Amino acid sequence: MAWHLDRMCGFDLETTGVDTETDRIVTACVVMLGGKHPTQATTWLANPGVEIPEGAAKVHGITTEVARAEGQPAGQVVEQIIAELAQASYAGIPIVIMNASFDLTLLDREAERHRVHPLTGEGRSNLRVVDPRILDRQVDRYRSGKRTLTHLCQHYDVRLDAAHSADADAVAACRVAWRQATRYPQLAAMTLDELHTAQVAWAAEQAASLQEHFRKKDPAAVVEGAWPLIPRQRESAS
Template sequence: MSWYLGRMAGFDLETTGIDVEADRIVTACVVQCGGRAPVQSATWLADPGVEIPEGAAAVHGITTEQARAEGRPAAEVVEQLVAALAETVLAGTPLVAMNAAFDLTILDREARRHGVQPLVDLVGTDLRVLDPKVLDKRVDQFRRGGRKLEDLCRTYKVRLDGAHSADADAIAACRVVWRIAQQRADIGGIGLDALHAAQVAWAREQAEGLADYFRRTPGKEHQAATVRVEWPLIPAQRDGDQA
């Protein structure tokens, strides 16, 4: 049976910002779907322990005051989230995450910040990730227009209910991956192990292409140095590593 006919687990975070080393988790969702079984969704609201900038709150709708009043301690949320993902991965279910290197890296740094064993240490080489952003760029490299989740939903005719809420984004990402796999035998017709490994290479190629674009574009040259090629997780620096 093709992998896309089985169970997938959508994973999405809403955060205080876009710096994977410094920003914090505000909301999170893990949604199990597909495989002719009912959808199961788990969501978390965290008090990140820092102010939520107005710009971030405008995107996901969670203010500092709401997070403090209704959110659970960040360490508790991170521990439960890592445990839920580890259980999912070790059961053989692939994780679907839009721009996976962002969400998985944020989670990794939050785990280390709060003394929680990181997901990568718990699951090792069992981790299998499906990233609609990487897959879409691979199958339709030269399409004009945006590549955000809402753009992909329009392209692949996927319903997106409540963009920028973690649960809506997680299930929409799964639907996009399903559409791509259904339409493209070179994606849906290979095994998860091979597809995960292929995405590592594709993500690197895509990032290198972006960095090259920045280097060739007047006024954007400095952005080339900020592009990371690692996928699906940017490894944490160890003590003594050079920046």
Template sequence: MEQTHTSAPPWYLSRLAGFDLETTGVSPERDRIVTACVVQIGGGHPAAAANWLADPGVDIPEGAAAVHGITTERARKEGRPAAEVVEEIVTALTAVVLSGIPVVAMNAAFDLTMLDREARRHGVQPLADVVGADLRVVDPFVLDKHVDPYRRGKRTLTDLCRHYQVPLDGAHSADADAVAACRVAWRIASTHGEIGNASLDDLHAMQIGWAREQAESLADYFRRTPGKDDRAATVRGDWPLLPHQRRGGAA
């Protein structure tokens, strides 16, 4: 009897794991996790979501609370200890990665760096140390800038959802943003063969290069723009995680 070989479906038609954090601010080195979501969707199976609310141990600035809706008072009353939450997020993502499922995160370098620093802060083994080279990330932010580099305007998740006609219910809640990131990645992959037909290994490697090129382009723009030249030095091209600096880092 002849054997028939069926090729695996493209990655975006298989299981995806959306990951998103809402935080006390925009510095992954200094700020803290407030809410988090890891949601598995697609691949012909029902969605499965895990959500967390942490007491970050510091006050949540009014500006951050206005974005995600979690006040200091609510986090202290309803949130769980930050160390427990961070450990559970790392455990959930470890299970995803070791199952061969890609982590889909909008602007992954922020969320994964934030999680890494929180893990170190609370004595939890960081995700990158646990899974090593098995980590595969899909970042709609990097993908969008690669396929449409000259589109004007902002590129927040809300903007990308509008551009790719993806529904976004409850923007700036971790669960809604995690699902939306997966949907945007699906849209891009389904219409750009270079991305959709790539293996996860190749796509991850390509995004490392694209993110570096995009950062270099942004830094060059800042250097050429009066009044913004000082920003060039702050642009980082590391992806999907900013390396931990053992000296001079946040406590």
């Protein structure tokens, strides 16, 4: 059976900001869907232990006060997220993540911060990721316009309820991946191993191309091409 017709695991984070080294998890969702089985979703609200900037709160709707009053300790949330994703990976289920290098890298740094065994650590080499943004850039590389989840949902005719809530975004990413594999048979024909390996190369190529474009205006521009996890560059904040 083609991978997109079987079970998929969607994952999404909403965070305190966009720095994978220092920002923290605020909300998260892991959702299992497809494969002719009922949809099952687990969501979390974390107390990140730091102030949630006003700009981030406007995006996902969670203020510092709400997170402190209602959120679980961040370390518990990180441990539970990783356990859910590891279980899906062990079962051979692909983890669908829009812009995977952000979510997985931030999760990795949070795991180190809270001394939790990381998802991509020793003995967990069976992780197979599907990233709708990488796929879209590969199969339709010359299309103009943005490639955010909202824009991909519009392009692939996928409903997106409550954008920037972790549960809605996780479900929408899976639906976009399904549409992509349905529209482009070359994606559906790949095994998960082949697709994961191909995305590593595609991400590097896409980053190099984007960097070349940016350097026409800024010779020092650097676009990160590591996928699905960005290697550590500096010590994270404690």
